[in-house]
Amino acid sequence: MTDALNHTTAFEYDEVGNLIVTVDPLGNRTLRFYDAVSRLIAIVDGRGKGTQFTYDNLNRITQIEDAINGITAFTYDPNGNLLTVTDAKNQTTTYTYDNMDRLATRKDALNRTESYQYDLAGNLTQFTDRKNQATTFQYDALNRRTQATHPDATITFTYDTVGRLVKASDTAPGAGTIDFAYDILDRLIQETTPQGTVGYQYDVLGRRTQMVANGQQPTTYQYDAASRLTRVAQGSLFAQLGYDNANRRTSLNYSNNTTTSYAYDLASRLTSITHNGPSGVIDALTYTYDMAGNRLSQTRTNGTASLLPTAVADATYDAANEQTTFAGATLTYDANGNLTNDGVNTYQWDARNRLMGVSGGATAAFTYDAFGRRTTKVVGSLTSQFLYDGNDIAAEIGAGAVGANYLRSLMIDEPFIRQTSLGNEHYHTDALGSSLALSNTQGSPETTYTYEPFGKTTITGTSANPFQFTGRENDGAGVYYFRARYYGSRQQRFLAQDLLDFLSNGFDPTLYAYVNNDPVNFFDPFGLAKDKHRLPGQQGGKGALSGDDPIVRQARQISQDTQDGRQGAKYIKKILNKGVDPNGKPLSPARKDLLRAAMKLLGQAAKRGIQIGGSAVGIILSVIEPAEANAPTSGKDLQNSKTQDDE
Template identity: 30%
Template sequence: RVTDINGVSRLFQYDPRGRLVGLTYEADGSGVEFTYDKAGLLATALDADSVIRTLEYDPDCGRLFKITDAQSNSILYSYNSQGNITQMSYQDPGGHQTFSQAYDYQGSEPPGLLHQIRFPDGTYVEFAYDEAGRRIKVQDRSGNTTQFEYDVLGRTTAIVRPGDAQTRFGYDLHGNLVSVTDAEGRNTAYLYDDLGRPVYRSSPDTGITIWTYDAAGNVTSKKDAKGNLTQYEYDQLDRLVAVHFPDPNYDYRFVYDEGPNAKGRLCEVIDPTGSTRFSYDFRGRIIGKTSIIDGVSFDLKRSYTAQGRLSSITYPTGKKLLYEYDNCGRLDSIMVKNGDQETLLMHMVHHLPFGPADKIETFAGNLVESGYDEQYRLTASNPGQQTERLYHYTPNGLLEQLIVTNLPQMNQSYAYDALNRLVSASGPYGTINYAYDKTGNRLSRELNGEIENYSYQPGSSRLVEITGPNPTDFSYDENGNVVSAGNLTFTYDFNNRLVKADNGDRTIAQYTYNALGQKATKQSEKGKIIFIYDLNGNLIAEAKGDGSITSEYFYTGKTVLARSDAGVDHLYYYVKNQVGAPVLITDPDGAVLWQAQYLPFGQAQVNSHSSIVNNLRFPGQYFDNETGLHYNYFRHYHPGIGRFIEPDPIGLRGGINLYAYAFNDPVNIVDPTGQFGLAGIIIGATSGALGGLAAGLKSGNIWAGIIGGIAGGIVGGAIGFAFPPASGMVATMIGNAVAGAIGGATAGMVGTRLRNPGATNKEILLGTAKGAGIGLLTGSISGAAGGAVAQLGASPAVGELAGTMIAQPIDIGLGLAEFNINWNPNGEEEAIPDVWPEAIAYPDDWGSALEWDPQNPQEIKRETSVTLTVSGGSPPYDWAVTGQGFTLDKRVTQGGQNVLKADSTACGAAVVSVSDS
């Protein structure tokens, strides 16, 4: 039994061999169960919602080769003689392969390293290494190469992308990163204190920033280029309790430990707009959020299944969003309940194995079908019907053509350069061509023959002038925020948030923000709007200044499905494009009430016959009519120029260009928070395929490439998107579909393989067990954990607040704990320090018999042996052993002891059997 600080007890059950077989919460009896095979390997895992996974292993080496869900869908793995995964595939119950990916280790130098990742369409990503085994070249699926250079100490000194776009890195004598020089020669410099903590950053875009620390290593102050000093206060547990700005009227306060089940958790955030309170159930899940904005209170409630899957959200008006799941733990249906009236938003009729839903019943009872290839890329929607759309991709997996079969005038085509940036597009808007410098600053845009040219402040990425049909001048403050754009002028707060917009001498809009980084209110000539958000940061409601709700929005993930307006007795339904931007809004009868088409970078051309207003744009964006800008959570986006008007709050972790949107690929990538790009085509596909969202959000390859360290941010677009959106889908789908311990165990196993394709089986088993530990002790793996979330103990939005607000030095913002992947300053994958309690360590049957070199865990330092002793029975004994690389001193012996030996080829588990006379 383990009883936490809130008095919640969990019971851990073990079998006679000390293996964990169950965990139960005493409060409600919910829990998870495990069984093991004869070799002691996890065989089945049953979660609290009765979702089961079955795992099967190679009898010779104990390697996992099959995972099966409750509907007999399976994931299959093949290995080479070194234990590396060479093939993974998904199969349906009939044995039909729906997804596959192959890994080739032949031909690499040095031998045994990953040489190619091969895809079903014949394309591949290829890797090359130096003599030390460091990756020196990556060739993407289109044949473009990115090269890496190192110094004698193995530190990355340069990343060279196609077109000789070189990013260079410099270090001090202690190995600290002291300079990042982009491909245009712009340098960001860093200085450190004696403890190796960054204390100074000089950026060509954001100026000079200075940090100080306390003895525990917490950031205590930040001074920006404008001279604004922000101070941070902590309690004795190193939890952030206050943020002090130069004007105390803007301060934030954080309150912990107050209320039921709240010890060790964030309970209230107090800021100039009001306050936000969180309430928790006995498992530490947020069940209530009360936002008080300008004196008006709004309540949001959540409930969960026994395993912790979201079951319902109750909106401020009392409407409920209900979620149901199938026996595989996948989202099955979403309904809106208003009093006694229930309205179906969507029902997933059929899922592909461990992947997206390819048949969905809509609110109108229509069946929407989607086609996917063996990389789980959307290839067709509504095939064979009047509304059929076909999708074609480049070798790199970027959308190349969108064909609307029965409306050819709506067809669109796209072309990209070697850096995967959009360089041309054609569609109903005509033809557009783009040109960029080596770091992604737009140099020109040609629309149907009319050319705009873009000029920048020397030595920075600050856009200062556009010439052409609509000439515009821009100016900036010391922190890099745009303070004027043509006739518009902008004012910012101490957190670099846009708080006022003026047109000439007339104020056209004023904004306030809460401590979670969300825009709380807007005051314009049309009146006041209050914005209310869910725990995922989605805008779920708008209200007038008196608190009366005018609109409510219903989502799955980051994708909006429907809207409810005050005084209207039915819902409005959203139809979206491939990146999730609304293109149609209809009533229940299918009548079109709002319609728009978009230029590639998100500039909406709204049909003049639209009878309602819609301000939602790209995922995470809200159109402000007063300025023409899109509010994008942590920043404001200007769709006309394809840039943000503020620099990225997480710095170089979001990419080498602090202003560019989505790596200049808005066709395939979106940026819901204004911090880093995600595989947008997957988000868009969730309109007809919910399961795909997980791949884009959590894929090891893509996520690490985007939000990793500085080098990860720089290479993110080039290397992360050399893989299709479904890359790393094993870890993704298992971790997402199998909540709690099951998800943790399987994700831990596969995540270990993906991080280290040459990992030994012992490493994989430990990864599996530790992953199970995370799931067991947290109930389920959250969507965005990381240090900040763990410290504040609240929602992902709260975690992002900490990373953004403190703006960690060296651009170290959020972490991702799900698959234990991060990037070090050299751009290489590395493990985040373990967060698993030692009590959940996998039982080590070998004790200390096998000795592993921590610097080279793939190699056994020496041949080893262990003495086994029989208790009971009568001699003589008959001994036998199975397992690669294992031998016994004696097969038959009079004595009750024997010596089991493991040579350097040993893998998996040794199964020893003994029988007496």
């Protein structure tokens, strides 16, 4: 297979058609081994590191052994439902099912149980968590969720005559009501929240051409003939983007006369980023990789660059992988696995496992909308409210330097320009999307950032910019907001368990680990699953972190309108069965992998009772990487997904 730049990836197959060798343009080889019935039994990367698979007589994977001999084991019932998952420390999570093979209970390694109930149509009607808090769900005759009643609040959903979600109301403090309006093609044209209104316009190809947020000038978007975003502008401010023939981003130019250039190796791995200003280099980074594509080194011109984290003096863990001691402090958790005290701060959580407040060494309070987006943040004496453009903040509403409007790309967590009463700040970032420097209107850097691999942040300058490590929001005291969860850079892990269970991060049963403890290669925009590539066109990347594929966008809309991820998954399944997109164009293998991953994650979210809609839909669809996201839920799924691990 040869790309537009004449870079060739070679594939070799055995006599029965199994892929056995993949050779990238740099000559790195990935090997696959099969048994006599063509079941994949081992994958060996370019470094010679292997993962092995073991099966039962029904072709269900019973064991996965990693490169350091850690074993994760699986058992099943006669119907193929996953019964147990046992990690390398011999800690077991247990599942049971009802007569319709629907998940009935999940019991963790500390014997704490959560349960699920359904109606005759298969809709989840009640979820009882490990704190014995029950949430009930109601549906209309079309199986659309109309109400979710939590112990501390109720959400109601209203639909129009063609089934589109037009209103979501949440009685939780600070949540309020969200109203949606659509055009004749069912595209969202307006969203109104207590914080303001955001409106959208599109061209005949369905591409966004304009976004207007409350109190702001219109933001306009331009594209080239390949539908690649080339310009984002608001008034006199703009960001201009350039690409090569392989669809890789090569340049980013701002209206303050700063420029960024990107370079890649033959395997489309990012090798350098150079940020230039009118007076010289603002910052520059170079990267090298091993034969498996892992970053080996990082150099930085104007800041500290290290791929080694600070050593952890001591840490202990319980059977549920909760960190119980760290650096001499004792940590405690509630029955749902949420951190309640870290020896310095006390954390308060609501019935939806959302962090509501922090007290002790730091003081903070938060509110959220019906879709889990954070709407208010109070830290110390400063209060901010947030107006959203989908999953991203369009405006931060507050006094003085706290208030800000944002000019962004269409990818998740990529702000270009922050506009405040004190002036404009232009973002210059690294390969993971972490802010390195903010340049002013004259193109000079005024605030700079350095990071340890797990996100411990050092700031030089006075900007109130919150978007720092991997583009996420730094709330102070080492705590970052990662949407679905909060992350502790000091503890180097999340403060709560993964909502998608162990399935979302490559069968990692830890549930708290940040990007499988590989922060130099991965990031996690939603706190649910790791992702690898920030920029379009990188090897293995999706090129659009926000579900820009039209089929994925439609699945998102269907899931939001019905409040049911299964409906979006069904739409994708129909497309996959046909083998062509709605325009009759055959689906490429890579696109099929993307769609399978989207379908799997939507289905998994529905099984776990996760709210579908708004930000939550983005959470599910924006983290898709076939290697990690096509997570199995049964022995058959394990068998079917095992061959998509690194393509």
